[in-house]
Amino acid sequence: SQQGEEDPQALSIQEGENATMNCSYKTSINNLQWYRQNSGRGLVHLILIRSNEREKHSGRLRVTLDTSKKSSSLLITASRAADTASYFCATVLHSGNTPLVFGKGTRLSVIA
Amino acid sequence: GAVVSQHPSRVICKSGTSVKIECRSLDFQATTMFWYRQFPKQSLMLMATSNEGSKATYEQGVEKDKFLINHASLTLSTLTVTSAHPEDSSFYICSARLRGGGRYEQYFGPGTRLTVT
Numbered sequence: 001s002q003q004g005e006e007d008p009q010a011l012s013i014q015e016g017e018n019a020t021m022n023c024s025y026k027t028s029i030n031n032l033q034w035y036r037q038n039s040g041r042g043l044v045h046l047i048l049i050r051s052n053e054r055e056k057h058s059g060r061l062r063v064t065l066d067t068s069k070k071s072s073s074l075l076i077t078a079s080r081a082a083d084t085a086s087y088f089c090a091t092v093l094h095s096g097n098t099p100l101v102f103g104k105g106t107r108l109s110v111i112a
Numbered sequence: 113g114a115v116v117s118q119h120p121s122r123v124i125c126k127s128g129t130s131v132k133i134e135c136r137s138l139d140f141q142a143t144t145m146f147w148y149r150q151f152p153k154q155s156l157m158l159m160a161t162s163n164e165g166s167k168a169t170y171e172q173g174v175e176k177d178k179f180l181i182n183h184a185s186l187t188l189s190t191l192t193v194t195s196a197h198p199e200d201s202s203f204y205i206c207s208a209r210l211r212g213g214g215r216y217e218q219y220f221g222p223g224t225r226l227t228v229t
Contacts, residue, residue: 040203040225041222041223042205042220042221042222042223043156043205043220045220088155088156097144099144099146099158099161099207099218100146100158100207100218101158102148102155102156102157102158103155104154104155105154105155107153
């Protein structure tokens with residue numbers, strides 16, 4: 001089963017622009033994570049935000065979490081062609097010791 | 113640290129044959145390993161959860177007799193796709209959870225692309 005729903009499903013932007021992806025989930029979580037996946041490749045962990053955190057930064061990435069709305073957003077600033085990939089949110093349920101459940105993902109294309 | 117390997121990275125097999133995929137945690141002990149499947153342009157779907165020394169727990173809709181999981185040690189889990197068919201062609205990704213610490217971090221292998229002809 002899938003917990004998260006990302007939107008948009010696909011996003012195409014020009015290099016230098018910001019990209020915002022959203023994720024909604026259904027049940028109470030322990031933490032939410034964002035991953036990147038280049039076509040046909042493995043996952044790259046980007047950032048983890050815990051349920052008691054509201055915002056986190058890592059380089060050009062900014063993640064927010066609104067537990068009241070059960071939603072998160074990933075902002076990539078000053079995008080580059082190399083950011084072209086699929087981005088997935090994944091949640092760990094409140095109990096903690098449960099597997100990551102992935103959303104459907106957003107396919108980001110950054111055009112040079 | 114926290115590296116997970118998978119072998120093979122790619123495999124092509126004929127319909128009806130069985131294929132074994134290995135997942136190893138290289139520098140840590142994993143209490144739990146997870147197997148995911150990903151079809152083209154789709155997300156990762158959890159197939160099963162396995163704990164060392166006990167039977168795997170399969171997600172609804174995943175046939176346990178078709179996808180055999182063996183978690184023989186704290187560093188090795190195997191997924192065997194038995195009597196593979198073309199519809200089993202997919203990207204299989206394992207993930208290992210670090211033992212202890214209560215941090216629940218999962219580390220992912222690079223994936224195995226299975227093509228059944």
